[in-house]
Amino acid sequence: MLNTFDILETIKMIEEEHLDIRTVTMGISLRDCAGEDIDRVAGKIYDKICTRAEKLVAVxxxxxxxxxxxxxxxxxxVTPVSLLCDAITAEDVEPLAHALERAAREVGINYVGGYSALVHKGFTSGDRKLLSSIPSAMANTDRVCSSINVATTRAGINMDAVKMCGEIVKKCAELTADRESVGCSKLVVFANAPEDNPFMAGAFHGVGEAECAINVGVSGPGVVLAAVKRAGACSFTELAETxxxxxxxxxxxxxxxxxESCKRLGAEFGIVDLSLAPTPAVGDSVADVLEAMGLGTVGTHGTTAALALLNDAVKKGGVMASSHVGGLSGAFIPVSEDSGMIAAARTGALTLDKLEAMTAVCSVGLDMIAVPGDTPASTISAIIADEISIGVVNNKTTAVRIIPAAGKTVGDEVSYGGLFGSAPIMPVHDGSSEAFIARGGRIPAPIHSQRN
Amino acid sequence: MRAVITVVGKDTVGIIAKVTDLLSKNKVNVMDISQSILQEMFAMVMLVDISDASVQFGELSKQLDALGDSLGVKIHAMHEDIFTSMHTI
Incomplete structure (x- = not known):
């Protein structure tokens, strides 16, 4: 029979340490929905999601x-929607976002991801149509998430896209000014975006994926925190092992x-993504794990090293446990969604610059960070460019989800409630990046991209 | 299908009797029981077969939950696979 200790350990993880499956995400290909007439395309998108994901919630x-x-x-x-925009004759493609929203409501899910474009090397006319519709689509829908891949290690950085993203982010903030600029919380700018990421807001169903696949995101900062605390004052070797x-x-x-989900839903097994994704609940914080390792506060010297150890150990344990590991797998550091990060940001211990350094060793990037509403678009673009460079040069995924909170400044906070939490407005540097961002063109791929 | 039922809480008279009574009424076969008192806490783990149960698993969980509340203990019923996958390679 099973060991009593093991059984009680599992129950304790669920009851007291917030262990949960954060998301079961069904990736659905929309490639067969293409067409010239936008109303027909929107109809096909709605029908396909409603049919394929009909039982998702029940199962x-x-x-x-x-x-x-x-x-x-x-x-x-879903498949990046920009791929469907190329053939569409209409200029305004926002009705596709509304089709996604309607489908999400019909099947009873809180988010649908994939109002996305992959423009790491250049734009097609469809990409441009989609990008220009993002601010208004994010303002007029609640459940649709958008992402833009602006760089890969193989292609370099599309700085025209980076420039455009700064403007899109600003516009998203302005159009949702009455709702704490919430539009920005549903928009992610990526380098090396994974095609099988189950986590929002950056999830989309890549072009190399199957017709329908299940990707599962597991979380558990609370469980890791409890284990680190139990391990006590051990060496780093033992800590990593724990x-x-x-x-x-x-x-x-x-x-x-x-x-089990794949079997019951008749879908392909995609990947399992083990990411320590915090929630604003007390005890479900990545910052708390870092502090339990011996840091006085997250953001102080040693934080990057602690995060590097955490991220690597999580990956190693995860890789052994699943037949297919993918997505982002590692530790997330979204400021507004993590009670420990929020506390450190409030006291000024955690700054934007330190967060940028931390993203060099964690699994994602600058996530859910609020900055003053009067931050120029070129500065937002420059923040994106910095973050994306870290991903491109280090051959990893990095992302930016930043909120230039309209009408707010340092000392204020944005508050969303629920999973998105709240974030103090962080200061940005005053120096202008205008002329740098205005150059346009592409930053060439780094030398180590030449691997053939 | 086999499930693991755990009962954890403050020890009182008749916990095992009441849980097994509920199980037998629902035609759930108890295959193994292990019980111990850990730091004054009652901890019982049962392996049961619910293939011939007269109710759906969800309904059984609900009944056990309610019984747990009335006894002042926490009762969980979970599919056996969750434990084997987590704790064995």
Missing amino acids: GEEIEREYGIPIVNKRVS IKRTAFKITRMGQLVAA
Whole structure:
């Protein structure tokens, strides 16, 4: 029979340490929805999602009941919508976002990702149509998430796209000024975007993916925190080992839920993504894990090293536990969604510059960071350019989800409630980046991209 | 399908009797029981077979939840696979 200790450990992880499946995300290909007439395309998109994801929520809840594991979100990601925009004759493609919104409401999911464009090397006419519609689409929908891939290690950085992204982010903030600029929280700018990421707002169903695939995102900062605390004042070798073992157990659960979901939904097994994704709940914080390692506050000297150890140990434990690991897998550091990060940002211990350094070793990037509403678009673009360069040169995914909160300045806060939490406005540097961003063109791919 | 039922809480008279009574009424076969008192906390783990159960798993969980509330203990019923996948390679 099973070991009593093991059984009680699992129950404790779920009951007291916030262990959960953060998301079961169904990736759906929309490639067969292409056409010239926008109304027909919108209709096909709606029908396809409603048919394919009809049982997603019901099956998720069924698994949740049977296995006793909370599945917090059931979501859908789709083929980057810009691919459908090329053939469409209409100039305004926003109706496609509304089709996604209607489908999300119909199947009962809180987010659908994929109002996206991959423009790391250049734009097609469809990409341009989609990009210009993003601000208004984000303002007029609640459940649609958008992402823009502006660079890859192989292609370099499309600085025209980076410039445009600064302007799009600003416009998203302005159009949703009455709602704490919430439009920006649904928009991610990527370098090396993964095509199988189950986490919002950056999820989309890549062009190399199957017709329909299930990607599962597992979380558990609370479980890792408890394990680190139990490990006490051990050496780094032992600390890394403890985190690896914990990550292994958590990912095994994700693997089981992913396999079961695929069987019941008739979809391909995509990947399991073990990412320590914090929530604003106390005890579910990545910052707390870093502080439990011995830091007085997150953001102080040693934070980057602590995060590097955490991210690597999580990956190593996860890789062993699942047949296919993918997505982002590692540790997320979204400021507004992590109670420890919020506290450190409020006291000024955690700055934008330190966060940028941390993103060089974590799995994502500058995430859910609020900056003054009067920050120029060129400065937003420059922040994006810095972050994207880290990803391109280090051959990893980096991303920016930044909120230039309209009408707010340092000392104010934005507050969304729920999973998005709240964030103090962080100061940005005053020096202008205008002339730098105005250059346009592409930053060439780094030398180590030449691997053939 | 086999499930693991755990009962954790302050020890009182008749916990095992009441849980097994509920299970037998729902035609759930108990295959193994292990019980211990950890730091004054009652901890029981049961492996049960619910293939011939007269109710759906969700309904059984609900009944066990309610019983747990009335006894002042926490009762969980979970699919056996969750534990084997997490704790064995």
